[in-house]
Amino acid sequence: MTGPRVAVAGVHGHGASHVRNVARLAAAGRAELVGVADPRPTEGVRAFDSLEALLAATDVDVVIISTPIQTHVPLAELAMRAGADVLLEKPPTASLAEFEALSAVVAETGRACQVGFQAQASEATLKLADLVAAGQLGEIRGISAVGKWVRTAKYFQRARWAGKRRLDGVDVVDGAVTNPLAHATAAALLLDRSTGVDDVRSVETELYRANPIESDDTSTVRIVTARGTTILIAVTLCAEEHLEPAVIVHGTEGDAVLEYASDRIGETKYGRADLLENLLAHRADPAVPLYVPLAATGGFTRVVEAVRVAEPPREIPDELIRWEGEGPERRPIVLDVEGWIDRASDELALFSELGAPWTKPSQRES
The missing domain is CATH 3.30.360.10 (Dihydrodipicolinate Reductase; domain 2)
Known part of the structure; x- marks a missing residue:
């Protein structure tokens, strides 16, 4: 058993911790890291220079987005319209207008969007x-x-x-x-x-x-x-x-x-729950609430x-x-x-x- 197929967009800096977390879950058979997207070269994992290219090449259940703030909304929308749920780093958007636009995409697609406020x-x-x-x-x-x-x-x-x-x-x-x-x-x-x-x-x-x-x-x-x-x-x-x-x-x-x-x-x-684990649990059973929708x-x-x-x-x-x-x-x-x-x-x-x-x-x- 490999579990849901997970991709990470943005793997340098804080994004590296997300890759390690997916690898931890993969070792336990609870997830599969199917690729990463980053314009900078990445070694040791199947890599793409953009999230669009990654989504075109492979099926993905969950996308973790740890990219520059101004890219959050377009990348989250891209992932959700491709049928993936999203773990989106904070701050989720740079404006109230962007927040309203992204909220509309969540409502339209029915996808889950968890925000990375770990606390x-x-x-x-x-x-x-x-x-x-x-x-x-x-x-x-x-x-x-x-x-x-x-x-x-x-x-x-x-x-x-x-x-x-x-x-x-x-x-x-x-x-x-x-x-x-x-x-x-x-x-x-x-x-x-x-x-x-x-x-x-x-x-x-x-x-x-x-x-x-x-x-x-x-x-x-x-x-x-x-x-x-x-x-x-x-x-x-x-x-x-x-x-x-x-x-x-x-x-x-x-x-x-x-x-x-x-x-x-x-x-x-x-203790503290893991936001990705919570998102995966919500995917398996929508009755499990997200910590940070x-x-x-x-x-x-x-x-x-x-x-x-x-x-x-x-x-x-x-x-x-x-x-x-x-x-x-x-x-x-x-x-x-x-x-x-x-x-x-x-x-x-x-x-x-x-x-x-x-x-x-x-x-x-x-």
Whole structure:
């Protein structure tokens, strides 16, 4: 028994982990890796330079798409119209219009589209969502998500689309909020059970950058959900050191901290389901629900849309940045950004409301 026939589009970078995961399932007789699609040469597996060529050459049951953001929608549509189900990396789309278009393809074709928000399949995330819904933290004052990450110049040089808002006239929206730390926003929305496109009432954005890029690398975003919950996102890729991201639920009976990358609530570590295994189980029995169907990323996509239409990120003044490293390892550190992120999280406030120094007009702007 070989199991469903699986192909992977985009196998360099994060896509390599998908190839390894399919190989793991193949070794257990639960799937078959029938090919990969990538314009760059790939060894050790049947390879095609495009997904179109792969689908024309072989039958495929599931396509995993781990390609540049701006290619997600056309490739997912191509796969679904060819009769395949899809595991689509996050962010699923670069705009609300693209989300609506892809949702229409899902409805028309009847294919499954699972989105790669792994933290949504974490027992820790789902456990905390249940605790919140059951009122065990009391009345919820708000939810905050914090990310203090380190990214060097090499990260933004890895591909033409990295760090871009648009490329060749097409939306990319590759910023700290929408891509590397997207899981923080998605998890916060799940904890409030506000994952749908109509579950978000408003989004305020404050986008800044220390790197010489188009997109944001240091930002606060405030979401108000339809149920009235305030969700405050405070993130940077310019921290002193790379720390575990967290989502904090602020309740009248206490706070709960979810470290979604390691599946922890406080000191307790939980397990995590595999999104591809879940998709295969859903294919075998549609009564098995997907952990992250496309529809459950609508709330997140409203945040992507707000970032997309926002003014370009403001440049953080040189005097507020310390640079370290050389060449590909060069990186900016925004001075005391960790303290401002902690304050934003605690007070559910935007950087400008707290008076963070980079939010004040510089001499060049005044």
